Amino acid sequence: MPAPTLPIENPATSVVRPSDCAIEFENVSIAFDEKVVLNGISFRLEHGETKAVFGVAGSGKSTMLKLAIGLLRPDSGRIFVLGEEVTRMSEQELFQLRRRVGMVFQESALFDSLKVYENVAFRLMEEKIPAEEIEQRVREVLRFVELERTYDMFPSELSGGMRRRVAIARAIITQPEVLLYDSPTGGLDPVTSNTIVELIMKQRDVYKTSALLVTHRLQDAFTMATYQFDKATNQMVALPKGQYCEVAMSFLILRDGKVIFDGDAHQLATSRDEYIREYIS
Amino acid sequence: MALEFELISPIEVAKDFALAVQNYTVLSAQSVANFFRRPLYMADMVQQADLIGVGSLPIVVLTGLSVGALLALNSASTLQRFGGVSLIGQLVSLGMVTELGPLITGLMVAGRNASGMASELGSMIVTEQIDAMRALGTDPTKKLVTPRVGATAFMLFFLTIIADLLGLIGGYGVAHLIFGVDTQQYWTSVWQILVFRDVFTGLIKPVLFGFIISTVGCYYGMSTRGGTQGVGRSTTQAVVASSVLILVVDFFVTKLIFAFFGYR
Numbered sequence: 001m002p003a004p005t006l007p008i009e010n011p012a013t014s015v016v017r018p019s020d021c022a023i024e025f026e027n028v029s030i031a032f033d034e035k036v037v038l039n040g041i042s043f044r045l046e047h048g049e050t051k052a053v054f055g056v057a058g059s060g061k062s063t064m065l066k067l068a069i070g071l072l073r074p075d076s077g078r079i080f081v082l083g084e085e086v087t088r089m090s091e092q093e094l095f096q097l098r099r100r101v102g103m104v105f106q107e108s109a110l111f112d113s114l115k116v117y118e119n120v121a122f123r124l125m126e127e128k129i130p131a132e133e134i135e136q137r138v139r140e141v142l143r144f145v146e147l148e149r150t151y152d153m154f155p156s157e158l159s160g161g162m163r164r165r166v167a168i169a170r171a172i173i174t175q176p177e178v179l180l181y182d183s184p185t186g187g188l189d190p191v192t193s194n195t196i197v198e199l200i201m202k203q204r205d206v207y208k209t210s211a212l213l214v215t216h217r218l219q220d221a222f223t224m225a226t227y228q229f230d231k232a233t234n235q236m237v238a239l240p241k242g243q244y245c246e247v248a249m250s251f252l253i254l255r256d257g258k259v260i261f262d263g264d265a266h267q268l269a270t271s272r273d274e275y276i277r278e279y280i281s
Numbered sequence: 282m283a284l285e286f287e288l289i290s291p292i293e294v295a296k297d298f299a300l301a302v303q304n305y306t307v308l309s310a311q312s313v314a315n316f317f318r319r320p321l322y323m324a325d326m327v328q329q330a331d332l333i334g335v336g337s338l339p340i341v342v343l344t345g346l347s348v349g350a351l352l353a354l355n356s357a358s359t360l361q362r363f364g365g366v367s368l369i370g371q372l373v374s375l376g377m378v379t380e381l382g383p384l385i386t387g388l389m390v391a392g393r394n395a396s397g398m399a400s401e402l403g404s405m406i407v408t409e410q411i412d413a414m415r416a417l418g419t420d421p422t423k424k425l426v427t428p429r430v431g432a433t434a435f436m437l438f439f440l441t442i443i444a445d446l447l448g449l450i451g452g453y454g455v456a457h458l459i460f461g462v463d464t465q466q467y468w469t470s471v472w473q474i475l476v477f478r479d480v481f482t483g484l485i486k487p488v489l490f491g492f493i494i495s496t497v498g499c500y501y502g503m504s505t506r507g508g509t510q511g512v513g514r515s516t517t518q519a520v521v522a523s524s525v526l527i528l529v530v531d532f533f534v535t536k537l538i539f540a541f542f543g544y545r
Contacts, residue, residue: 071412091420099418109413123417170417
């Protein structure tokens with residue numbers, strides 16, 4: 001019989017600290033069987049900041065996002081999200097907190113037996129919001145991701161890029177305070193990837209939502225740092241050379257379960273660490 | 282190329298088994314506790330009742346008729362030797378209502394629905410849909426497990442009644458058409474042999490079997506690991522485990538009822 005990992009109730013009362021940052025990891029470690037994936041990592045994501053997370057495959061980037069939203073529990077360390085200590089919350093308490101956080105999964109994770117509008121409206125339906133309001137908000141958010149025509153379609157009828165955009169729509173429909181993107185451009189062609197990056201940028205610059213962006217594509221993060229979304233023209237525009245976007249944009253690099261870099265674009269570009277220089281070259 | 286065999290420690294196997302039993306118990310307890318916690322997903326429960334109940338009706342009708350007819354056919358050949366063919370109705374009635382009706386219906390529904398639940402939830406696990414549901418602030422045991430448990434226990438109760446009735450009709454067909462038993466004699470003996478204890482036994486079992494089918498199906502689905510191959514494995518294990526568990530529980534429930542009410 002396989003060993004299942006059903007949600008474990010933790011009766012300990014959660015600790016609330018003033019919400020001075022969106023997410024904070026304090027010496028967080030996690031191992032699967034004998035393999036240590038994250039080994040005492042610490043970092044902060046400020047309100048309104050977007051942090052791009054890099055690392056080779058298997059370096060624990062996705063695990064980090066799942067820890068942040070409480071889908072996994074660390075072996076040691078503490079995690080705070082919007083001032084609440086996720087690591088001490090019970091599964092029932094976490095359901096409340098997760099309503100303030102949006103997550104876009106690596107493979108979209110859309111409910112394949114539900115239509116696009118049901119997927120996007122899932123959270124609103126759970127909150128028993130009137131049907132007319134749900135329809136209006138679903139259409140609005142699908143317009144935001146430029147997929148209003150897919151309203152009545154099933155996820156299986158959509159392309160990979162369209163599914164990612166629907167997943168983004170589902171994550172942002174309640175305007176969460178924090179967004180977690182797990183490789184939103186992974187496996188997509190460059191044109192579709194750009195569309196997704198533009199959407200993430202639009203969410204960042206229009207709604208100023210804090211975000212952790214896990215990605216393999218360095219160019220996506222640099223585009224995020226050197227472009228800004230222009231509401232007037234409804235597209236992203238390049239910033240003058242040497243100037244970075246108004247919204248705080250930072251980078252975090254993981255290696256062998258540790259954070260080896262946490263800083264802004266300028267610090268990254270001028271880093272003397274050989275591994276980092278090789279990574280960004 | 283040398284083949285390598287990994288020896289598994291019996292302690293590890295015992296630990297895994299104990300963990301599986303613990304997780305199954307937790308999931309089962311949660312699925313029941315959720316009936317008393319809001320929100321209660323009534324629409325999902327009705328949908329599951331339709332899928333499980335109405336969907337299983339054709340196989341229950343066919344197996345009920347066949348088992349009743351077979352029971353009459355086999356018992357009649359023995360009874361004929363002692364000139365007791367008129368007792369067919371009693372044998373079919375007791376056999377169907379107390380034992381074969383609930384058991385056959387339970388096994389049929391286990392084959393059809395425990396596998397369905399395990400594969401559906403297993404696919405949702407491997408495609409991260411369950412994680413997505415948790416990330417959206419919805420408890421998967423409330424939304425997915427509890428409606429299945431409620432719907433299966435509720436519908437199996439009625440499916441068993443239908444199977445019992447059709448078994449009696451099948452038995453009547455054989456008794457009347459092949460062995461020439463009088464219609465009134467058959468149905469009178471069917472009715473007269475049954476006492477409260479028999480009906481109680483026959484109706485408590487499907488509720489327990491429904492609970493076993495749904496919790497085992499959901500448990501294997503929710504604990505699926507290893508992609509599509511894992512889904513296949515979970516599906517098979519769900520059918521095997523629920524069928525074996527039904528047979529074991531059937532024995533103990535029957536024994537318990539005998540101990541409580543006394544033997545006939």
